[in-house]
Amino acid sequence: xxxxxxxxxxxxxxxxxxxxxxxxxxxxxxxxxxxxxxxxxxxxxxxxxxxxxxxxxxxxxxxxxxxxxxxxxxxxxxxxxxxxxxxxxxxxxxxxxxxxxxxxxxxxxxxxxxxxxxxxxxxxxxxxxxxxxxxxxxxxxxxxxxxxxxxxxxxxxxxxxxxxxxxxxxxxxxxxxxxxxxxxxxxxxxxxxxxxxxxxxxxxxxxxxxxxxxxxxxxxxxxxxx
Amino acid sequence: xxxxxxxxxxxxxxxxxxxxxxxxxxxxxxxxxxxxxxxxxxxxxxxxxxxxxxxxxxxxxxxxxxxxxxxxxxxxxxxxxxxxxxxxxxxxxxxxxxxxxxxxxxxxxxxxxxxxxxxxxxxxxxxxxxxxxxxxxxxxxxxxxxxxxxxxxxxxxxxxxxxxxxxxxxxxxxxxxxxxxxxxxxxxxxxxxxxxxxxxxxxxxxxxxxxxxxxxxxxxxxxxxxxxxxxxxxxxxxxxxxxxxxxxxxxxxxxxxxxxxxxxxxxxxxxxxxxxxxxxxxxxxxxxxxxxxxxxxxxxxxxxxxxxxxxxxxxxxxxxxxxxxxxxxxxxxxxxxxxxxxxxxxxxxxxxxxxxxxxxxxxxxxxxxxxxxxxxxxxxxxxxxxxxxxxxxxxxxxxxxxxxxxxxxxxxxxxx
Numbered sequence: 001x002x003x004x005x006x007x008x009x010x011x012x013x014x015x016x017x018x019x020x021x022x023x024x025x026x027x028x029x030x031x032x033x034x035x036x037x038x039x040x041x042x043x044x045x046x047x048x049x050x051x052x053x054x055x056x057x058x059x060x061x062x063x064x065x066x067x068x069x070x071x072x073x074x075x076x077x078x079x080x081x082x083x084x085x086x087x088x089x090x091x092x093x094x095x096x097x098x099x100x101x102x103x104x105x106x107x108x109x110x111x112x113x114x115x116x117x118x119x120x121x122x123x124x125x126x127x128x129x130x131x132x133x134x135x136x137x138x139x140x141x142x143x144x145x146x147x148x149x150x151x152x153x154x155x156x157x158x159x160x161x162x163x164x165x166x167x168x169x170x171x172x173x174x175x176x177x178x179x180x181x182x183x184x185x186x187x188x189x190x191x192x193x194x195x196x197x198x199x200x201x202x203x204x205x206x207x208x209x210x211x212x213x214x215x216x217x218x219x220x221x222x223x224x225x226x
Numbered sequence: 227x228x229x230x231x232x233x234x235x236x237x238x239x240x241x242x243x244x245x246x247x248x249x250x251x252x253x254x255x256x257x258x259x260x261x262x263x264x265x266x267x268x269x270x271x272x273x274x275x276x277x278x279x280x281x282x283x284x285x286x287x288x289x290x291x292x293x294x295x296x297x298x299x300x301x302x303x304x305x306x307x308x309x310x311x312x313x314x315x316x317x318x319x320x321x322x323x324x325x326x327x328x329x330x331x332x333x334x335x336x337x338x339x340x341x342x343x344x345x346x347x348x349x350x351x352x353x354x355x356x357x358x359x360x361x362x363x364x365x366x367x368x369x370x371x372x373x374x375x376x377x378x379x380x381x382x383x384x385x386x387x388x389x390x391x392x393x394x395x396x397x398x399x400x401x402x403x404x405x406x407x408x409x410x411x412x413x414x415x416x417x418x419x420x421x422x423x424x425x426x427x428x429x430x431x432x433x434x435x436x437x438x439x440x441x442x443x444x445x446x447x448x449x450x451x452x453x454x455x456x457x458x459x460x461x462x463x464x465x466x467x468x469x470x471x472x473x474x475x476x477x478x479x480x481x482x483x484x485x486x487x488x489x490x491x492x493x494x495x496x497x498x499x500x501x502x503x504x505x506x507x508x509x510x511x512x513x514x515x516x517x518x519x520x521x522x523x524x525x526x527x528x529x530x531x532x533x534x535x536x537x538x539x540x541x542x543x544x545x546x547x548x549x550x551x552x553x554x555x556x557x558x559x560x561x562x563x564x565x566x567x568x569x570x571x572x573x574x575x576x577x578x579x580x581x582x583x584x585x586x587x588x589x590x591x592x593x594x595x596x597x598x599x600x601x602x603x604x605x606x607x608x609x610x611x612x613x614x615x616x617x618x619x620x621x622x623x624x625x626x627x628x629x630x631x632x633x634x635x636x637x638x639x640x641x642x
Contacts, residue, residue: 055538055633076542082633083540094535098247103240108539110240113233155539 001031001194002052002163007061009047009219021047023219024061030212034185034195036205039216045198046167048216052196053165054082083108087156089166093148095140095155101127102136105155112159119158126154130184146177153184163194170201178203185209237545241552244532255517256561262514263565263613264572268580269503270605271573278600280492287488288457289466292473293481300481302452307477311458314476316469318461322453324442328407328435333396339446341439342382384438386420392432394422410447417441458482511612519620525628533625537633546629547622554621558614566609574599 009022022044029035029052037045050056051063054070057078062071070081095104105123127136130150140148149169156164166185170178178201186209188195199205205213215222245252292311294303305322312320325340382388387405394400399419407415423431443450460469470482525533533546572578 050633076544079537079540079542088538090538094538096532096535099240099243103243107240107536108541110236111233111541111545113229113231113236115232116235159540 001066002029002196003027003062003064004029004048004052005062005064007048007051007058007063009044009051009056010059013059021219022051022058025216025219025221026061027214027221029194029196031194032189032192033211034189034197034209035212035214036210037196037198037214037216038200038205039198039222040200042218043216044219045216047219049165049167049196049198053086053088053163054078055088083111083159085161085163087159087161087164089149089153089156089164089169091168091171093140093152095143095148095151097141098139100136101132101138101140101143101151104140104151105158107158108155109158123154123158126157127151130154145172146180149173149177149181150184161193163196164188166195166197168198168201170199170204175203182207182209234548237549238552238556241549241556244549245553245556252557256557256564258514258517259557259561259613259617260564260568262511263561263609264568265507265510266504266612267566267569267609268572268578269507270609271569271601272578273497273503274602274605275573275600277493277497281489287485289460289463289485290458290470290473291483291488292456292458292477293483294455295479295481302448303455303480305451305453307480308453308456310477311456311473311480314469314472316461316465316472317458319459321457321459323455323457324439324448325454326442326446328445330397335393335396335433337393337433337435339435339437339442341442342436381420382436382438383420384440385415385417386438387417388421388423388436389419390423390431390434393435407445409445411444413444415441415445515616525624530628533628534633537629543626543629547626550621550625550629551618554618555614558617562610562614565613566606570599570601 004025004027007022007025007027008020010018010020012018025044025048027048037048039045047056051058054065058071062069064070065081065085070078073081095101096107102120102123105126106119109119109122124133124136127133130153132147132150132154135143135147135151140151143151149172164185169181173181182204185195185197189209197204204210292303292307294301294307303322308320308322311317321343323340323343325338328337328339329335330337389399389405397405399405401419401421403419404416405419407417409415417437423434423436437445442448448454458469458473460466466484470484473480473482536546536549537543572580
């Protein structure tokens with residue numbers, strides 16, 4: 001599904017503050033499976049995730065998505081792939097304040113110019129699936145942490161992506177909400193979606209639904225973590 | 227096409243909600259912006275309308291005015307010159323005029339005193355209107371057919387006055403009241419007001435007082451063999467310049483002034499006044515430009531975060547720029563329309579209450595007149611390019627810089 005070949009990512013190249021976040025990572029992420037990128041802070045998890053999700057380009061190496069080389073594609077094409085293929089769940093909900101839950105959920109679909117009634121119906125359906133029907137017209141500031149997280153999940157799913165990317169999704173959730181999140185991930189898996197999660201939360205990477213755990217440290221894959 | 231329209235609708239909707247979220251900041255900006263457009267538009271409308279008004283009046287003025295110069299200064303014209311001018315080939319008619327200025331120390335205002343035009347005298351007893359002489363071959367004849375002012379029903383005899391609205395207003399007097407004047411010989415002349423002037427353009431008649439020839443001569447001490455100046459009508463309008471030259475040649479001290487010269491002078495005076503106002507207000511415009519640039523270039527942390535989120539959820543750089551374009555366009559177009567409408571009301575309905583004194587200044591007496599509304603496309607286009615375009619561009623440039631960063635860095639900044 002996703003193939004990373006000797007990927008490197010260097011920040012502030014050529015400056016005294018230059019540092020390498022990812023050092024020659026080669027990785028295969030299987031389709032319809034849940035993969036966890038595990039590692040301590042600064043191990044390069046988020047950087048690797050952003051490269052996989054077409055949010056940034058590697059400094060070296062190649063990335064293939066469904067056998068298609070995407071490393072050298074112009075920004076417009078990358079955005080297109082990102083919009084149609086990936087759904088992002090961030091560490092924090094990253095919802096836009098001042099507008100309603102429904103508008104936040106519909107945001108990723110705006111540039112596609114889809115008919116409003118269709119888009120609205122789909123957003124409502126997504127909200128009802130995560131028990132948020134009553135919150136559609138609420139401003140996002142009024143939501144609890146768990147509700148905001150679920151809204152961001154509905155937003156990630158609005159364009160019906162085949163790959164879900166979640167960056168430290170349980171970092172700001174209590175145990176109960178973290179379990180609730182994992183149930184949602186299980187649902188994604190059952191629907192045939194590919195899920196990639198970065199986490200250093202045992203509740204996530206020790207979960208029985210996880211198919212693959214990739215250990216990262218200092219920007220490299222640890223083959224035999226202790 | 228439908229997809230494109232739908233997309234623009236989504237983006238505009240989001241832009242409006244985005245503007246509403248920062249209500250105080252954006253309303254403040256809109257008010258300031260509208261004020262700038264209002265000031266610029268008012269200056270433009272006022273200058274243009276008053277120029278047109280003056281041109282309209284002056285088009286009805288004599289083809290040639292002949293003054294007498296003594297030591298380079300305007301002096302009274304000997305009546306004997308009139309016959310001399312009349313004998314020039316091409317001259318259709320010569321009329322003398324008697325007029326002057328009178329300073330009223332009571333209200334601190336200058337009035338224009340004159341006798342009714344001579345061609346009116348034949349109708350005087352019926353109390354008709356003043357009709358400006360015109361030639362059928364003159365292309366301006368249609369403009370000139372209008373009466374400059376009217377005093378329907380009023381009969382001007384010795385010892386009586388007909389006054390303009392400005393005078394009536396300032397002195398708080400009207401028909402059947404008396405108005406005293408001190409004559410040149412120190413005698414007090416108590417004149418009865420028998421009527422008020424009305425006019426298509428108050429600019430002409432506001433500070434005007436009409437009195438009989440005998441009274442005017444007595445008031446200013448003008449001997450019967452002198453007049454203030456003469457107006458000359460020419461048979462063939464294309465000969466005006468030639469006739470003026472002939473007058474100058476025949477009477478060396480005469481100064482013929484042709485209508486086009488008067489029009490040009492007034493036009494340059496009003497252009498200069500308008501330009502002066504623009505120079506003064508350019509300071510205000512500059513302050514606004516700095517403010518707008520600061521607002522536009524310094525995207526707040528909240529705005530940067532928003533752009534980061536939009537990019538991360540799949541908006542392209544172009545979509546973000548379009549959003550900011552609409553934001554700039556909505557603010558600047560609203561300000562433009564608001565400012566122009568307010569300026570229109572200000573100039574044409576409230577008589578430019580704010581800066582009328584600075585722009586008029588004919589004399590101490592400011593005539594209260596209503597300008598004829600007139601706007602042309604050139605004015606609006608100039609204003610549009612001075613206000614809407616710079617602001618919209620100033621909004622887009624920094625957004626473009628912010629929107630071209632990787633969504634990844636946006637995610638990191640926002641993701642904590």
